[in-house]
Amino acid sequence: xxxxxxxxxxxxxxxxxxxxxxxxxxxxxxxxxxxxxxxxxxxxxxxxxxxxxxxxxxxxxxxxxxxxxxxxxxxxxxxxxxxxxxxxxxxxxxxxxxxxxxxxxxxxxxxxxxxxxxxxxxxxxxxxxxxxxxxxxxxxxxxxxxxxxxxxxxxxxxxxxxxxxxxxxxxxxxxxxxxxxxxxxxxxxxxxxxxxxxxxxxxxxxxxxxxxxxxxxxxxxxxxxxxxxxxxxxxxxxxxxxxxxxxxxxxxxxxxxxxxxxxxxxxxxxxxxxxxxxxxx
Amino acid sequence: xxxxxxxxxxxxxxxxxxxxxxxxxxxxxxxxxxxxxxxxxxxxxxxxxxxxxxxxxxxxxxxxxxxxxxxxxxxxxxxxxxxxxxxxxxxxxxxxxxxxxxxxxxxxxxxxxxxxxxxxxxxxxxxxxxxxxxxxxxxxxxxxxxxxxxxxxxxxxxxxxxxxxxxxxxxxxxxxxxxxxxxxxxxxxxxxxxxxxxxxxxxxxxxxxxxxxxxxxx
Numbered sequence: 001x002x003x004x005x006x007x008x009x010x011x012x013x014x015x016x017x018x019x020x021x022x023x024x025x026x027x028x029x030x031x032x033x034x035x036x037x038x039x040x041x042x043x044x045x046x047x048x049x050x051x052x053x054x055x056x057x058x059x060x061x062x063x064x065x066x067x068x069x070x071x072x073x074x075x076x077x078x079x080x081x082x083x084x085x086x087x088x089x090x091x092x093x094x095x096x097x098x099x100x101x102x103x104x105x106x107x108x109x110x111x112x113x114x115x116x117x118x119x120x121x122x123x124x125x126x127x128x129x130x131x132x133x134x135x136x137x138x139x140x141x142x143x144x145x146x147x148x149x150x151x152x153x154x155x156x157x158x159x160x161x162x163x164x165x166x167x168x169x170x171x172x173x174x175x176x177x178x179x180x181x182x183x184x185x186x187x188x189x190x191x192x193x194x195x196x197x198x199x200x201x202x203x204x205x206x207x208x209x210x211x212x213x214x215x216x217x218x219x220x221x222x223x224x225x226x227x228x229x230x231x232x233x234x235x236x237x238x239x240x241x242x243x244x245x246x247x248x249x250x251x252x253x254x255x256x257x258x259x260x261x262x263x264x265x266x267x268x269x270x271x272x273x274x275x276x277x278x279x280x281x
Numbered sequence: 282x283x284x285x286x287x288x289x290x291x292x293x294x295x296x297x298x299x300x301x302x303x304x305x306x307x308x309x310x311x312x313x314x315x316x317x318x319x320x321x322x323x324x325x326x327x328x329x330x331x332x333x334x335x336x337x338x339x340x341x342x343x344x345x346x347x348x349x350x351x352x353x354x355x356x357x358x359x360x361x362x363x364x365x366x367x368x369x370x371x372x373x374x375x376x377x378x379x380x381x382x383x384x385x386x387x388x389x390x391x392x393x394x395x396x397x398x399x400x401x402x403x404x405x406x407x408x409x410x411x412x413x414x415x416x417x418x419x420x421x422x423x424x425x426x427x428x429x430x431x432x433x434x435x436x437x438x439x440x441x442x443x444x445x446x447x448x449x450x451x452x453x454x455x456x457x458x459x460x461x462x463x464x465x466x467x468x469x470x471x472x473x474x475x476x477x478x479x480x481x482x483x484x485x486x487x488x489x490x491x492x493x494x495x496x497x498x499x
Contacts, residue, residue: 002404002410002457002458003410003411003412003434004410043482045436070301074301074304074308074481074483074486075436075480075481075482076436076477076480093300094300095300096298096304097298098298098480118335118338120296120334121296121333121334121335121367122334122407123333123409123439123440124298124333124334167407167438168409196397196403196405196406197405197406197407198405198407198409199405221409221410222409279411280411280434
């Protein structure tokens with residue numbers, strides 16, 4: 001038997017946890033360390049931090065978040081967003097990340113993947129693919145949160161990454177991301193069938209019922225979740241106060257909540273076990 | 282009582298994330314430093330051999346840093362050694378990775394790669410997952426695993442597994458997609474795990490604590 005991992009995904013902008021829709025329109029949800037600690041205590045299998053703005057001058061706050069988290073959270077931490085060189089990778093690993101997640105740099109400079117897997121070990125190098133379905137049905141890989149077109153076919157790219165022996169691949173359906181409509185099963189199952197390394201599915205989970213489907217039909221080895229868990233956190237911690245920048249009104253209005261049926265990690269894992277899917281409880 | 286705490290050296294041979302190992306040591310109160318210095322390693326009271334990555338590159342780095350003999354001597358002199366992941370594999374005789382590489386040869390056995398297909402099913406390699414550990418013939422009672430229950434989940438990241446010749450050193454077993462393999466060993470002053478206790482939540486940290494207690498390092 002194989003156990004699947006449930007991975008809270010924390011999108012970071014400066015000092016804040018943010019969430020968008022289709023990776024855009026970012027709204028501030030709160031302090032990343034509060035969410036991270038909550039998920040750790042609830043039995044998260046891993047945490048994934050993505051710096052979604054990744055501007056150089058804000059890099060220090062990402063490092064601070066990682067080192068603060070790594071001091072008291074003893075599960076694997078993957079960090080991505082804006083990593084462009086071996087020295088960028090070294091820095092986040094030194095801050096306490098266990099794995100790094102590359103996207104833009106991997107596409108622009110595949111040699112970086114080869115150098116990084118050799119230096120840090122394959123399993124340390126995760127590559128993210130942001131997929132958008134074109135009108136003709138083809139899936140193309142994008143960079144920069146689904147903004148930059150690369151012309152790369154997602155399936156060919158996934159196979160090339162597999163050949164380069166990256167540790168694992170995270171596939172994000174940009175079309176589904178933040179919508180709560182469910183995963184893109186066509187995309188995910190096809191990528192999973194083409195690769196021999198583990199696949200993390202991301203983008204679209206709106207209720208717990210979506211998750212066994214992406215594991216059984218999508219053949220995902222792990223699932224990364226954002227909104228579904230974050231909205232539950234906010235529901236359970238409504239009194240929390242923190243310094244926030246940007247759109248805090250959104251939080252008070254809970255505008256997006258009706259699309260989602262937020263649930264906790266415990267709810268999800270019990271539901272998986274009920275569906276005969278093994279996971280760590 | 283004025284006594285200095287015993288010194289633990291986390292061996293740095295330029296592979297893997299040592300930060301989390303150090304963090305785990307600090308959390309349980311060990312006096313641990315990260316070092317690749319031969320002298321520090323010779324003077325250490327106990328050693329931790331961590332590591333993620335490639336066996337051959339690891340052995341090459343250890344040789345270039347002239348650390349092979351100091352590690353073997355320390356073990357020979359009865360100092361406690363805790364191997365983690367690649368650090369477990371390095372203790373063995375040889376690896377089948379990229380041909381055949383020689384290891385530290387402290388324990389008889391071979392390192393094998395997970396097959397891409399097992400029982401006619403495709404399996405994902407590396408195994409990156411929480412997996413259960415269960416006991417072999419050895420009991421866990423007085424070991425660093427004393428707080429760990431049978432079938433506890435631990436975090437694994439690896440493409441290779443150890444196949445020890447001496448069955449008596451096998452402490453825990455795990456099963457990945459039907460393939461049963463050795464996930465933890467214990468032999469005299471050597472204790473080593475294929476999983477990452479420092480990434481296996483509070484239960485994993487208890488393994489550090491109990492290793493330190495058993496070896497009187499706190």
